[in-house]
Amino acid sequence: MDNAVQLTGLSQPELVTFVETLGEPAYRGRQLFAALQHRRLRSFDEITDLPKDLRARLSEVARAATLKIESRYISDDGTRRYLMKTHDGLPVETVFIPEERRDTICFSSQSGCPLQCTFCLTAQLGLLRSLTAGEIVEQIHIALNDAYGTGVKPPRGTNLVAMGAGEPLLNLDQLLKGLRVMSDPQGMHIVPNRVTVSTAGVVPRILELAQISDRPHLAISLAAPADELRNELMPINKRWPIQELLSACRVFEKTLKPNERLTFEYVMLDGVNDSDEQARQLANLLNRHNIKAKVNLIPHNPADPLPYRPSTDETVERFKNILESKGIHTYVRRPRGREIFAACGQLAARQVPLNIETLVGANT
């Protein structure tokens, strides 16, 4: 692009300051914030309550939206995946998952990902770049506008999970900035309590996040109960091995609110990390560190060319029972949107020829 300011990443006070630098009164900033963040408008032309000459000036120096929707895929279970492009042509993916009592939007924190988890398709893209706060916020605007109509208040609560492409804790500043914008009651009002950030285990950032009072919930991707296997599946483990990771989790745990739990995610790979012995090892590991977490078992979402198969339903159930018998709350996550490459670890900017609706140039 140009040097235009991405307005979707600015908080209300920042937008006020911004319009003041253009010689406009503060209330214009508040008006603009409501238009972008509450009404989820994505072009200055639509903000008809602003004077025309101001809109013209704004479009010279700023952008109301920067992401372009390339394609949308809708799965039979209602899951929607959006493939978008940044102004500099990089892929961004977001998944909207409707559930009975709430919707969950899974957003990306980076385009591609620098980590090299062997079971994840996104890893194959490498890191293209970290997303800006505005690009993070816009993913939510796009998903909500598409699901309900521009600016329409969602009928259910919206939960957010930073589990799309990228490692959110390697982009913590922009992520927190985006979350602050989204939590504004005059905007989307999605509070941190509705947000979960998932990490492969960037220990210093876990400790940093622990210090922040209005922080989101945290989930840790574990995938193995011991270093040897984890080094292989998640190379980040060589930098921050399990012992260090769990010590950081202990520190984080002390800052949890009364009903809040730390979550561990465990992708289940057939014949790799799903034996009874590994279930016992995992339970002992968490118990030894005295961590009262819950564990989410995620059956592997296969994708060519990943060299794994998902564990069978029976194995997942057995694994779960062993963990539960050792006092660990365990849940099995149902895959959503696998056939449209919308499930965990499948985001790699794939164009699939199924249920495809190409919205090139559309800017919902």
Ligand code: SAH
């Ligand atoms: N980088 C962050 C967030 C993105 S991954 C992290 O590692 O947590 C989100 C979740 O999807 C992680 O728990 C990851 O372990 C899981 N995952 C990755 N690839 C998967 C796959 N192919 N099948 C199932 N889960 C997968």
